[in-house]
Amino acid sequence: MRPDRGHIDSRLSHSIKCDHTLGSVSDRMRRLSVSSAFEGGSIDVDAADDPQDVRLRLKPDDDEIDTHWFYFRLTGARDQDCKLTFVNSDRMARLAGREEVPDCWTGYRPWVSDDGEAWRRTDGEYQNGIFSIRHRPARDTVHFAYYPPYRMAEHDRLIAFALADKRARLEVLGRTPDGWDLDMLQIGTPAAGKPKCWIMGRQHPSETMASFFMEGFVRRLLDPADALARTLTEEAVFYVVPTMNPDGAVRGRTRTNARGMNLNRAWAEPDPHKAPEVVLVRDRMIAEGADFCLDAHGDEELPYVFLGGPLNVPSRTDRVADLFAAYTQAQHRANPDYRPEDPYPGGMPAEADLRMAWNWVGEEFGCLSVLLEQPFKDAGHAPDPQLGWSPARCTHFGATTLDALAAVLPELRP
Ligand SMILES: [Zn+2]
Incomplete structure (x- = not known):
């Protein structure tokens, strides 16, 4: 037996606050939105005004310091070069005692999907401990995830x-x-x-x-x-x-x-x-x-x-x-x-x-x-x-x- 839909919605309601729909100067900026209000979704949004400077925050698990998973949908950036930065990605780059292993962002390429079903890699950028996604969406919506979701x-x-x-x-x-x-x-x-x-x-x-x-x-x-x-x-x-x-x-x-x-x-x-x-x-x-x-x-x-x-x-x-x-x-x-x-x-x-x-x-x-x-x-x-x-x-x-x-x-x- 599965929890009813209302149960799921109440569990995810905290995520809905992540959605930023902005009324600002230009039409293209007004339409920019980041949401993780769906099964497995996870991200917090600091700023989503400018596609070139979307600032996101990885959500930690309770008191765990580990913070890697992200899965969200970006809307309103079709045909625009986007830079999405995880402002707290330096929080948990390396597990303890693993100095000989590259940290988690080095050599990592994020996953992207136009339809939420078929996934491919896109480009990342890692500078001074901060990781960003570089992507130019071909459609009005695009999903990003740390690894392809399995629901x-x-x-x-x-x-x-x-x-x-x-x-x-x-x-x-x-x-x-x-x-x-x-x-x-x-x-x-x-x-x-x-x-x-x-x-x-x-x-x-x-x-x-x-x-x-x-x-x-x-x-x-x-x-x-x-x-x-x-x-x-x-x-x-x-x-x-x-x-x-x-x-x-x-x-x-x-x-x-x-x-x-x-x-x-x-x-x-x-x-x-x-x-x-x-x-x-x-x-x-x-x-x-x-x-x-x-x-x-x-x-x-x-x-x-x-x-x-x-x-x-x-x-x-x-x-x-x-x-x-x-x-x-x-x-x-x-x-x-x-x-x-x-x-x-x-x-x-x-x-x-x-x-x-x-x-x-x-x-x-x-x-x-x-x-x-x-x-x-x-x-x-x-x-x-x-x-x-x-x-x-x-x-x-x-x-x-x-x-x-x-x-x-x-x-x-x-
Ligand atoms: Zn494990």
Whole structure:
């Protein structure tokens, strides 16, 4: 069940204040407007009088310092050269301890869409810690986003696609604070000895590449013409949570849920009030068990795809370390967009942070548990000058994850 429309409108009403419709000297200036009053929208407007100097403010998540996500519509600037500046983009350029990695705006190119559906990159400008978009809209409206949005209607379509196949069942794990169902797909039939594989994404709502990854993973897993996928659904059971944080996604948050919680810092001791999404998935996982887990994310800074394994959890074993090495090699063979040699950003920490899902799962179940980080920018060793790291590459990466998983499947259970 979904929240009714009135509920959504009241949640977004704060955004409506962002709309600036100006009555000023010239007709072209009077028509300029910036709005984020729609699902996933996020921006604050300081000034939208002059297309050459639109001043915007990235909205922080509650007390989180992270501020990246933007998604808004600009109206009234057709055929005009526009400069849109994020005046607070210096607030959060780099994550701590990552000095060897380029900051999040260096090499970043924003996404633009004429119709809100088809997205391409446009030009950015980064000077003295302040990032601006340079664009000349061809139409009266143009959408900008940090990465192409993935809305709940698309989540619903993916669920509906899966449920058309008898191998898939839907389980609603519970309800989020904003009233969304927390959906889990079970694919394959449980039986003694079959590995239990958990795949989840979008703990961090701004990392929509995780949703495009899920599209590729689920759609290939249920492709009846794909023999490898068929074998996987016969020999394993999959528990897939495509959208861990619907509230944050709808509200246009960078990292948090409706209660201001970064869910990927809640797994060790989840607070049922602040992180009910984690409690629901974690309880189900404890009841069912886990032999594999992949948690899909995006990274603002990294110019490569990164896979992390549970190599520094307290219960670390050589068996799991060897499994992770085999998994990464198989992923590279299946999709050279990923290279095993690309380093742990900032260096491998001495001790795993068990508040993070992949570490907690690896520790709790002693299994292969993988963190996936896809870039917002591009994979530097295999660049796409037009689109960089695109939704299509995310989807392909999700599909090729099946090859990596198939390579280690017989060894997942000790
Ligand atoms: Zn993340």
